[in-house]
Amino acid sequence: EAGVAQSPRYKIIEKRQSVAFWCNPISGHATLYWYQQILGQGPKLLIQFQNNGVVDDSQLPKDRFSAERLKGVDSTLKIQPAKLEDSAVYLCASSLRGQVGETQYFGPGTRLLVL
Amino acid sequence: AQSVTQPDIHITVSEGASLELRCNYSYGATPYLFWYVQSPGQGLQLLLKYFSGDTLVQGIKGFEAEFKRSQSSFNLRKPSVHWSDAAEYFCAVVFMKTSYDKVIFGPGTSLSVIP
Incomplete structure (x- = not known):
């Protein structure tokens, strides 16, 4: 079974530039998560999708971050404009149904450096 | 407010020695508890999880964890560490909200293994 794919690495x-990240979850997984992991910290949930609907985006800085999952499969996360403090690893994860305690499968992440 | 702490930022052990990584949480009820491992350049991998029942949980790679309600702790243990266990370890807790579940990761503990 193929894992969660992310690009670019x-x-x-x-x-002040813009950037976009792409995530393709495990086939058949209804729930998709985007996390931000700043160096030396644990991952912080930015947004959670259930199919193509948003379940939780309470920690997404909506003035500059946006995310979509139009067909309930792959997803993009965009930052516009980027700030220095956005330097981090952006992790995508998916789970089968998003039920409590369900295992989340993580992709390798996209490492972003903002200069 | 809900929180997760991992008191040890970095731990160094000798290969073959035992290991215990600490995790404490703050929550009014029993949450769902997880331990993940993140190797350099890799995504997070689930080691084990606890929902209910037996408070001693067995996981992959020879790891186990014990839930102690009175101490609000979920410490990870391994009786004999291998060099390949060097990685970042994250405790994660799922807190139940009214309409969805919120996952919070601890800050992580970096494990170094001396040959």
Whole structure:
């Protein structure tokens, strides 16, 4: 079974530029998560989708971050404009139904450096 | 407010020695508890999880964890550490909200293994 795919793996941009990350979850998984992991910290949930609907985006900085999952499969996370403090690893995860305690499967992440 | 703490930022052990990584949480009820491992350049991998029942949980790679309600703790243990166990370890807790579940990761403990 193929795992969660993410691209690009690395991205370097200057502040105020825009950037987009892509995630393809495990086939058949209804729930998709985007996390931000700043160096030295644990992952922080940015947004959770159930199919193509948003379940939780309470920690998403909506003035600059946006995410979509139009067909309930793959997803994109965008930052516009980027700030220095957005430098982090962006992790995508998926789970089968999003039920309590269900195992989340993580992708390798996209490492973003904002200069 | 709900929170997860991992008191040890970094731990160094000798290969073959035993290991215990600490995790404490703050919550009014019993949450769902997880331990993940993150190797360099890799995504997070689930080691084990606890929902209810036996408070000693067995996981993959020879790890186990014990839930202690009185101490609000879920410490991870391994009787004999291998060099390949060097990685970042994250405790995660799922808190039940009214319409969805919120996952919070601890800050992580970095494990180094001396040959």
